[in-house]
Amino acid sequence: MAAQNFLLRSCLLWNGGGKLILNNRFNHIIVPQQPFLGLKTDSQSTVVIPKKPKKPLTGYFKFIVEKRPILLKENPTVPNTEAIKILAAQWRELAPSEKTKYEQEALQLRQQYDQELLDYNAHLTPEQEEKIKEIESDAKEEKKKRKLKKEMKEMGKPLKPLTSFGLFAQPHLIGQRNIIEVITDLKKKWAEMPEVEKEQYHVQYLKHKDAYDKELKKWEQKMINMGKSHLVRAKTLNVKESSKKKNPQ
Template sequence: MYKMSSFTQLSRLSNYLIGGYKTAVHGRTFITTQVCNYAKSAEQKLGIEKPKRPLTPFFKFMTQMRPALLAKNPGITSKEAIAWSSKHWQQLDAETKAQMAKEYEKDLEDYKKIKEIYESSLTEEQKEDIKRVKEEMAAAKEKRKLKAEYAELGRPKKPMSSYFLYIQTRKDIFQGKHIKEYQKKMREDWLRLPESERVKFEKQAQQLMEKYRKDIEAWELKMISIGRTDLVRTKPVRVKKTANSKTKQ
């Protein structure tokens, strides 16, 4: 946490930061600098310039304070910076907060107008592209979330195929080679590999797969026991034919 050597120093820094922010507020400037680095939006991925929603009063305040805070304490972490800014936000006078809220409402009105113009300017093709990329991003996010959950719950990892087991033994030749060149070389060497050598890798892959099947079944039974059936693979249910059904046929 950021610490001052005395109450006087803390007050001086607080007054300096808040005073500087008052100047920015009364000058009514749009601050677009974000406190954190966020992932690209669908529009950014497509090279479409989308209007940015104005920062809320607190985030605008934190953004304005951040340069001076980092200058005074370069090694401060993001968590400490947020805590420090939150503390000073609570100490900020009501008049400045009210002015900031008023400016935010005005900025929000301007943003809504600009957003309407932006949305009406999009072609049908651009709208479809944005929708598609958003769906892809949502699917990728869910996949990452599921992967992290699998790792946390200790889900067994699927073993490598015989080909990739072979590649593991040839890592030494990768040095100095381009990835595509390396992959081409590995593929050619694998196809030229004598049958007697290839069988060794195939047998190893088969043994690893058999172990994986047992491990994954045990893991899924554990997931069922703790109520996480959503993580269990869906298996087709085989309907047994009765004597009546055979007769009808």
């Protein structure tokens, strides 16, 4: 349901231009498409990145993976979070000899992994090493952005208003299962719609945008007062800093 809601809102925030593209990570539409950054292949250049050895599970997680299907089969109504708590308690109460068995298996796999990783790194070319650094740096940056967006949501950042196209499309999308097919058809209708008919949606958008800008300004000031300036847009901070210099107290 969350993924479907995200997909719907992504469509409604689309500005009516460019291409609608399906993102395979969340199965939703985004504009424009971002290149997939993985360690297996690189379609953006001639550098081929070999598959990296997979880090093995610890003894604890090997126990969880082994026992979880059994627990859920015997207790199908138990939520996943509760199942993990139950298994964690079982691990703590596990006989030392049983724990040692899992930990020894994990240790052997870890030693094998360490050797495979050494071999993997030893056979990388300088170009591959540079590309892997670039990919890992991009991945860290994306993780940082996701963390920031999550914090913004938790702090109640106002949602962007629907675009003119979003206002037009909204009533046609609610309750639809095949969002991709419907949005593609709506995109075509929007492109063919006379500007005079689009005007009503533009007017609504500008009204909502004005209200959003005011709410966002209040929210950003609140974040600054709370010491959370990292959640505030750089241009807002620059304006305030410039104002301080012009009007020193």
